[in-house]
Amino acid sequence: MPVVKTPYPPGTPCWVDLTAPDQQAAIDFYRDLFGWQGEIGPEQFGGYAVLTLRDKPVAGIMKAMAMDDNPPPPTVWTTYLATAEADATATKITANGGKLLFPVMEVGTVGRMSVAADPTGAVFGIWQALDFGGAEIVNEHGAVIWNELNSSDLKAATAFYRTALGIEITPTPEMPDYHMLKVGGKDVGGAQGLQNHPAGTPSHWATYFSVDDIDSTVDAAVRAGATILVPAMDTPVGRMGAVADPQGAPFWMITPQQPQQS
Structure with a gap:
């Protein structure tokens, strides 16, 4: 069904987001293309923008920012996989040949997350839902x-x-x-x-x-x-x-x- 009403089972893709050098330009492009609504978010969350269709979240867009001495992240869409326990999943990722690109972190009260690479280099995120479960509209135009x-x-x-x-x-x-x-x-x-x-x-x-x-x-x-x-x-x-x-x-x-x- 297009509207998601139940939690995503662990392992299921539950969210996607885009990292872009010009966050506002990206929001404008996808708004015009898919009919999304949304704006740059609060500073305490790095300006992360949650984009919506019919007032329900469908995807995120954030500004590409360099951390420490590292270059800014690439301009890509990232798939997040649901997990019941982010720390335990992070341990399994590293124990099985994967690599955490940054440690598990809390995102306010909405969830806990990390981004990792599998042993072949494919990058993905993990998401432990707290107040926010992920995309609430899927499988329809713009989702x-x-x-x-x-x-x-x-x-x-x-x-x-x-x-x-x-x-x-x-x-x-x-x-x-x-x-x-x-x-x-x-x-x-x-x-x-x-x-x-x-x-x-x-x-x-x-x-x-x-x-x-x-x-x-x-x-x-x-x-x-x-x-x-x-x-x-x-x-x-x-x-x-x-x-x-x-x-x-x-x-x-x-x-x-x-x-x-x-």
């Missing part, structure tokens, strides 16, 4: 519909996510090169190797947004300064394509295949 792991070593990734986060990665019989992420037997995302990506593409998590008409939405994105990465194409699950936003963050969009009427 996240799919999260996908693209890995240089799917075998290593399968072992890692199973042990560290309780996610099973299983082959899809009808698509031999594609795998499903499963939590409690339910499909919660996808996974694949990098064989269909340009040479040198690193392991990464990809975010897919649902749109009613991908061709017109891609056109609107390009007029607003986005760059086409993968032209819209028909697939068994819908018509999809990828763009990089005006500041370089890649993301996918899909108009899902409608079920056949009987």
Whole structure:
């Protein structure tokens, strides 16, 4: 269902956010593209902006800021995986070949989080919900519909996510090169190797947004300064394509295949 009313089970993608050099420009771009509402947040939370559809949270946007002597983080969308206990999950991540990019931290009263890299280098976040559970609208125009792991070593990734986060990665019989992420037997995302990506593409998590008409939405994105990465194409699950936003963050969009009427 588009409106999420129950907590996300541990291991399930529950939130996405964007880190961008120009936070306000990013908010403006996605507001115009997807109809999001929101503004730069309070200083005590680093100005983090929670964007909404119909007054319900769908995604976050924050300003890319350098920490200590490190360069600013890349301009990317990050997928967050739900956890019941962030500290225990962080311990499992490091014990199984992953790396914490920063320690578990409290975000006011809303939750506890960290960002990590799996053993193949794919970056993801973990989120322990307190007052805030994650996206409250999914699977409709302007909201996240799919999260996908693209890995240089799917075998290593399968072992890692199973042990560290309780996610099973299983082959899809009808698509031999594609795998499903499963939590409690339910499909919660996808996974694949990098064989269909340009040479040198690193392991990464990809975010897919649902749109009613991908061709017109891609056109609107390009007029607003986005760059086409993968032209819209028909697939068994819908018509999809990828763009990089005006500041370089890649993301996918899909108009899902409608079920056949009987």
